[in-house]
Amino acid sequence: MTDTTIFGVDVWDGHHALGRVDLTWEGGLITAVTPSAPGTPASGLSLIPGLVDTHVHLDTNAITGKADRSWGIITPPEERSLHVLAHAQRAVRGGVTTLRDLASESSPFAVSRALDAGIVDGPRLYGAGPVGMTAGHGDLFTPPHYPHRPATADSPDECRKLVRTWARAGAESIKIYTSGGILSMGDKVTWRNHTDAELAATVDEAHALGMLVAAHSHTAEGIDRALAAGVDSIEHGTGMTPEQMRILAERNIPVGPTLLIHERLEAGAEGIADDAREKSAEMARVRGNRLREAGQAGVRFVLGTDANGVFTSFGDQMEEVRLMAQLFGWDAERALRAATSDAADAINLGALVGTLRAGMAADFVVIEGRPWEDIAELDTDRIRAVVARGRVQAGELPETVA
Structure with a gap:
């Protein structure tokens, strides 16, 4: 089992915005959410919890x-x-x-x-x-x-x-x-x-x-x-x-x-x-x-x-x-x-889903825009990919993935 990282995405973690970060997951769990290194190209996309x-x-x-x-x-x-x-x-x-x-x-x-x-x-x-x-x-x-x-x-x-x-x-x-x-x-x-x-x-x-x-x-x-x-x-x-x-x-x-x-x-x-x-x-x-x-x-x-x-x-x-x-x-x-x-x-699942941090489920949406700033941008037409249980369920992950 290998890990996967999305680089240079704006993340809203379920509570507040984290800025531009790299998010890594392995299997069904997030293993790291870290600030992107200087010079990391911006993906132009955002991540929010599923x-x-x-x-x-x-x-x-x-x-x-x-x-x-x-x-x-x-x-x-x-x-x-x-x-x-x-x-x-x-x-x-x-x-x-x-x-x-x-x-x-x-x-x-x-x-x-x-x-x-x-x-x-x-x-x-x-x-x-x-x-x-x-x-x-x-x-x-x-x-x-x-x-x-x-x-x-x-x-x-x-x-x-x-x-x-x-x-x-x-x-x-x-x-x-x-x-x-x-x-x-x-x-x-x-x-x-x-x-x-x-x-x-x-x-x-x-x-x-x-x-x-x-x-x-x-x-x-x-x-x-x-x-x-x-x-x-x-x-x-x-x-x-x-x-x-x-x-x-x-x-x-x-x-x-x-x-x-x-x-x-x-x-x-x-x-x-x-x-x-x-x-x-x-x-x-x-x-x-x-x-x-x-x-x-x-x-x-x-x-x-x-x-x-x-x-x-x-x-x-x-x-x-x-x-x-x-x-x-x-x-x-x-x-x-x-x-x-x-x-x-x-529904007693707060220790598993709904928040993007290390140890939580790799359940998230890759979306255009920043819906935590403008709720009108929370729109299915803006979805680029959906990941649940660590697997891509819809769409495709951005190119800034390793």
């Missing part, structure tokens, strides 16, 4: 890119795994080197193992096992009368058992629901989803097994219940109140705002079902300026797109980061941290 998307859904049709509620039901898991891999590889070509699939089942777990083993190339992929109730948001992605359904849990003991089942399957996190959803069928956003005792049992068991808990929630009541249960992140956070903003900022709890997908749903995205369209319009009235206020109040927003290959594509993550900067009034560095080092820390 993006970390804390909330995606890979198990959709990677061919059509269209909403199809029947596809996951009629397509066997062996075939779905290939679509999961295709989505993951599209994401890495867009500069995303770490993904958390936030409601996994057998296919994403299988692909994650194949990626880790080096059988196929692609990003790092981590799975979260969903723990939802009968007639809850997770359950109602399957038509109500279809007999073959994903696992649900309807008592504290069943919740504990399902958490343990996901731990056995290799889940890194657990996803719970404290409100209904928009794209699920037949429920209402205001539905409670699980009792307090069920939530408490789920969170307690997940934490006992070393797993984070992410809470899907669109309502203020749901956010209150998630906070009371001790979750590790809030997903969406649509209806958060000023008091909840204060608590979230004080506790430094990460929130995945999923901005693009909601903008597109609210704009009437093609293929959205009538019931989802109505629920999305209802949420648009609730959202208003709340997320903007939350960003200004210091809520810890991190990159979480809810990308599913339909309403938000794998490759839209840089657009999401630009939108976060615009909505929250952030400077470019604050937005980049939310998509790299802070996002990695939010």
